[in-house]
Amino acid sequence: MSETAISVKDISKSYGSFRAVDQVSFDVYKGEIFAMLGPNGAGKSTCLRMMLDILKPDSGTISILGGKLDESRKDRIGYLPEERGLYRNVPVLEVMTYLGTLKGMTGKAAKQRAISLLERLELGDVTKKKVSELSKGMQQKVQFAVTILHEPELIIVDEPFSGLDPINTLVIKELLLEFRQKGGAVVMSTHQMFQVEEMANRLFMINRGHAALYGNVNDVRAQYALPAVVVEGSGDWNALSGVDRVEVRSDGEGTTARPGAMLYLKDGVSSHELLTEIATRPGFEIIRFEQAIPSLNDIFIRVVDGDSAA
Amino acid sequence: MKKIWIIAVHEYLGNMKRGGFLFSTFIMPLILIALIALVGYLSAQSAIGSDSDAVGYVDQAGILENAIERPENFSAYASEEEARAALDAGTVSAYFVVLPDYLRSGNVQLYNTGGGTEALNDLIGAYLVANLDIGLPEDVQVRISDPVADMSILTLDSGRIIDESNIFVVFLAPLVFVLVFMISTQASSSYVMSGVVEEKSTRVVEILVTTVRPIELLAGKILGLGALGLTQLGIWIIAIVLFITLGRNTSFLSGFSVPVDLLVTSVVYFILGYFLFASIMAGIGAVIGSEQESRQIAGLLGLPLSLPFFFILSFLTDPNGTAVTILTLFPLTAPVTVILRMGFGTVPPEQVILSIAILAATTVLAVWISARLFRWSILMYGKRPSLRQMIQAVTRNHDMQTTATGDRAG
Numbered sequence: 159m160s161e162t163a164i165s166v167k168d169i170s171k172s173y174g175s176f177r178a179v180d181q182v183s184f185d186v187y188k189g190e191i192f193a194m195l196g197p198n199g200a201g202k203s204t205c206l207r208m209m210l211d212i213l214k215p216d217s218g219t220i221s222i223l224g225g226k227l228d229e230s231r232k233d234r235i236g237y238l239p240e241e242r243g244l245y246r247n248v249p250v251l252e253v254m255t256y257l258g259t260l261k262g263m264t265g266k267a268a269k270q271r272a273i274s275l276l277e278r279l280e281l282g283d284v285t286k287k288k289v290s291e292l293s294k295g296m297q298q299k300v301q302f303a304v305t306i307l308h309e310p311e312l313i314i315v316d317e318p319f320s321g322l323d324p325i326n327t328l329v330i331k332e333l334l335l336e337f338r339q340k341g342g343a344v345v346m347s348t349h350q351m352f353q354v355e356e357m358a359n360r361l362f363m364i365n366r367g368h369a370a371l372y373g374n375v376n377d378v379r380a381q382y383a384l385p386a387v388v389v390e391g392s393g394d395w396n397a398l399s400g401v402d403r404v405e406v407r408s409d410g411e412g413t414t415a416r417p418g419a420m421l422y423l424k425d426g427v428s429s430h431e432l433l434t435e436i437a438t439r440p441g442f443e444i445i446r447f448e449q450a451i452p453s454l455n456d457i458f459i460r461v462v463d464g465d466s467a468a
Numbered sequence: 469m470k471k472i473w474i475i476a477v478h479e480y481l482g483n484m485k486r487g488g489f490l491f492s493t494f495i496m497p498l499i500l501i502a503l504i505a506l507v508g509y510l511s512a513q514s515a516i517g518s519d520s521d522a523v524g525y526v527d528q529a530g531i532l533e534n535a536i537e538r539p540e541n542f543s544a545y546a547s548e549e550e551a552r553a554a555l556d557a558g559t560v561s562a563y564f565v566v567l568p569d570y571l572r573s574g575n576v577q578l579y580n581t582g583g584g585t586e587a588l589n590d591l592i593g594a595y596l597v598a599n600l601d602i603g604l605p606e607d608v609q610v611r612i613s614d615p616v617a618d619m620s621i622l623t624l625d626s627g628r629i630i631d632e633s634n635i636f637v638v639f640l641a642p643l644v645f646v647l648v649f650m651i652s653t654q655a656s657s658s659y660v661m662s663g664v665v666e667e668k669s670t671r672v673v674e675i676l677v678t679t680v681r682p683i684e685l686l687a688g689k690i691l692g693l694g695a696l697g698l699t700q701l702g703i704w705i706i707a708i709v710l711f712i713t714l715g716r717n718t719s720f721l722s723g724f725s726v727p728v729d730l731l732v733t734s735v736v737y738f739i740l741g742y743f744l745f746a747s748i749m750a751g752i753g754a755v756i757g758s759e760q761e762s763r764q765i766a767g768l769l770g771l772p773l774s775l776p777f778f779f780i781l782s783f784l785t786d787p788n789g790t791a792v793t794i795l796t797l798f799p800l801t802a803p804v805t806v807i808l809r810m811g812f813g814t815v816p817p818e819q820v821i822l823s824i825a826i827l828a829a830t831t832v833l834a835v836w837i838s839a840r841l842f843r844w845s846i847l848m849y850g851k852r853p854s855l856r857q858m859i860q861a862v863t864r865n866h867d868m869q870t871t872a873t874g875d876r877a878g
Contacts, residue, residue: 210678212847229471229681237678241849243671248482256478260471260679304675 161188162221163312163343164209169218171204178204179215180367186343188311191334193358193375194347195454197462201367202347203240206314209345210237223311233262236305240316240347242298244289250276250300251285254307261308268307275303279329295326302330306337313337314345319353331357351454355379361454363461370461375454382457386450387429390418393442400427400435420450471680475688480696483659492655493700497707505714523588524551524563529570537598539591555579564592642811645734646804648704650773652738653803656697657745658766660689664753664842665762673846682843690746690835697742698735705731733810736824737803744799744831745769751838755845755853772800776808783809797823799830837862 164186171179179201186192196202207213209220211227223231244253251272258268276282279299284292292300298321305313318334319327334357338344348354354361354375361378363371371378389395395404398421405420423432429449436442452460483489524545527533532544543560545551551563562580569575576592594613601609667673676685752765776783776795783792787809795805796815802823809815844861845853853861 212677232679235678237675239671239674241671241674243669243674245666245672246670256474257675257679259474260676 160190160341162186163188163223164345165219165221166205166209167219167221169205169208169215169220171201171208171213171215177367179208179364181218182364182367182369183218184362184369184372186312186345188343189338189341190359191338191344191346191357193354193361194345194364195349195351195354195361195371195458196364197458201364203316205364206316206345206347210235210314233308234311236308236310236313238302238305238313238315238318240320242301244297244301244304246290247288249286249288250281250292253289254300254304257304258307261310263308271307271309272303275307276300278333279303295322298322299326299329302333306333310342312343312345314347316347317349318346319348319350351458355454363458365461371457379451379454379457382452382460384420384422384450384452385425386420386422387432388418388420388446388448388450389444390446391442391444393436395419395421398432398435398439400424400432418446472684472688472691475680475685476692476695479659479663479689479692483663483693483696484699486659489655489659489696489700492651493703497704497711500707500711521561522559523591524554524560525592526551526563526565528568529566531570531596532566532599535595535599536602537595539595542595552579555581562588566596642730642808644708645730645811646807648701648708649734649738649741649803649807650770652697652701652704653742653745654766654770654773655700656693657742657749657769658763659693659696660746661749661753661762661766662759663689663693664750664846665756665759668754668846668849669759677846682846683839686747686750686839686842690743690750694739694742694746697738701735701738705734730807730810733820734807737807737827740824740827740831741803744827744834747831747835747838751834751841754838754842755848755858772798773804775801776805779805780808783812787812787815793819797826799827802827 162185164184166185167183168181169179169183170177170181182201182205194202194206204213208215209222209227211222211232220227223234225231227235248256251269254272254276255265255268258272259265263271273282273285276285279302281296281299281303284296289297289300302315302318305315315334318330322330331353334344334346346354346358358375360374361371362369373381395401400423402422402424405422421432423429433447436444436447522541522543523539524543525532526545526548535544545554545563548565551560551565554560555563562578564576564578567573567575567577576596578588578592580588597613598609601612604612667676673685680688748769749762749766753762756762756765779791779795782789783805786792792805792809795801796809796819806815806820806823810820840862841858845858
């Protein structure tokens with residue numbers, strides 16, 4: 159893996175007797191999108207706020223870009239808070255220039271970069287408008303532009319797509335992917351699991367203050383793979399010797415698959431062995447045959463419901 | 469430190485562009501100057517009029533037969549009918565009749581076609597006096613025409629000299645300074661509060677606290693807006709000086725001089741008083757975070773500023789009384805009280821020094837408390853902390869609190 163952007167080691171945080179975060183560790187690397195998942199109240203925001211030095215952990219250490227988040231490192235990170243908002247009665251360009259200079263840019267550089275970002279976001283004609291005159295989607299885009307204005311090395315984005323229409327979602331997504339492409343590290347907290355599947359390299363899920371899942375997105379999903387395959391086609395699935403039971407499904411619920419049948423395998427039978435059996439027996443026609451890998455959404459729900467991995 | 473500067477400059481320039489600031493800073497003194505200029509112009513006009521307009525007179529008492537020192541525009545008429553005819557014809561704009569029993573009764577009748585007569589009265593009086601005291605020694609004549617050429621009133625408490633010509637300074641100058649002080653202090657410190665409330669309610673503060681330390685944010689705001697308040701004060705002081713200079717021509721402002729000691733005291737008290745009010749307002753703003761409530765509280769905080777006005781008579785009649793001393797030393801009322809009392813010349817220097825010392829100490833304490841409160845509560849939305857929680861936050865220097873803690877610790 160490439161250089162470490164964030165290193166969190168054994169952090170804990172309690173509010174009174176309530177242990178919000180308990181012995182949590184993870185690393186975030188440059189050039190990746192790292193998803194932070196967890197139900198409301200699981201300790202996710204507390205983790206983000208500790209990473210941002212808004213809250214101090216009771217124990218454990220956090221290293222941001224190689225050390226403590228001091229003033230110079232604050233200039234190298236960008237933050238898109240879940241609670242959005244900008245100065246309302248100030249022109250867009252002025253807000254951006256001010257926040258850029260606070261991040262250590264010169265006024266001129268901040269202004270130029272703001273203009274080019276706004277143009278990129280198709281907001282080139284609103285630079286002189288006050289923030290309050292913009293639509294909600296426009297304000298969201300301006301706020302995202304503020305997050306990456308000073309070309310940070312690391313950005314922490316909390317629910318970056320909330321309140322955006324599909325077109326604006328796409329625009330922001332492109333900018334996030336581009337940011338990663340250039341070697342930036344992205345920590346993304348979101349409840350939109352399909353975005354994580356599509357964009358994130360690795361994920362971390364926290365539940366009741368504890369680390370519940372951590373690792374490569376595909377590995378995590380594979381870890382939750384069912385002892386089953388999803389098939390489309392025709393034939394007497396029950397007649398197969400490797401099949402324990404058959405579940406005819408009308409939709410792809412619980413999997414990324416389209417409608418078909420879910421074949422649960424007998425203990426010790428691999429999907430490869432089942433495929434071989436089908437291939438060697440007459441009367442079967444296969445359109446699709448794939449491992450039953452649950453969606454992140456499903457995994458999320460299973461983890462929260464206290465269902466542990468098999 | 470650099471970020472404090474950036475914030476200060478931003479606050480200074482941003483708030484300068486506000487309509488309210490521009491209006492109160494420029495329009496109000498302009499209106500004041502325009503009014504004074506108008507008054508000056510009008511009184512100058514009427515003075516010219518009384519000098520040049522022809523005035524007739526009829527001497528029935530026989531004291532002006534060999535008249536001396538006759539004003540150029542005065543002309544004698546033999547009878548009232550002739551004088552009346554001259555008035556009707558417009559040859560004179562007024563005439564007066566010195567009645568036969570004048571020496572006994574002092575009766576003079578003035579006939580005119582309307583308009584001010586005060587300047588003319590003085591002129592007639594001087595003319596009559598000049599002709600009555602013929603034969604007296606010259607110095608006596610001079611004293612008769614101007615019995616009190618120069619009056620000095622010495623106020624025993626302070627030794628400040630109030631002379632007749634600047635009697636207005638005694639009341640007007642301190643009132644003007646106090647008004648200027650109150651408006652500047654209130655305006656700029658309430659900008660601090662509304663700025664904090666705006667950043668909190670719009671959630672900009674979320675970005676700010678991950679960019680600068682809360683204490684830097686607070687310091688930048690207070691310094692920037694303090695500089696703005698000083699700018700406003702400076703503009704007004706210039707306006708007052710202009711006002712006095714322009715106003716010299718008017719009768720009631722002649723002899724009015726700029727009281728330098730008041731200027732200096734006002735600036736010192738402005739700086740200390742502003743920091744005190746601004747830090748109190750910033751602390752409150754961070755805790756409450758609602759625009760409407762913040763305005764009410766700003767209004768409440770203005771009360772102690774105006775409290776000394778209720779005791780204004782005591783400043784003159786009982787300057788050493790307990791009430792006045794308390795008002796002089798209590799930090800929230802000290803600035804206005806001392807400026808008023810200095811104007812009246814009733815404040816002992818040692819009280820001024822003590823009051824400044826108490827004010828300075830309180831200001832330091834207030835800045836410290838509000839910095840801690842500010843840091844503690846700036847990310848807390850919607851829920852009002854109890855007084856106990858606030859006291860704990862100040863004494864124990866807690867973590868920043870966030871709404872997330874407790875109710876949705878996620």
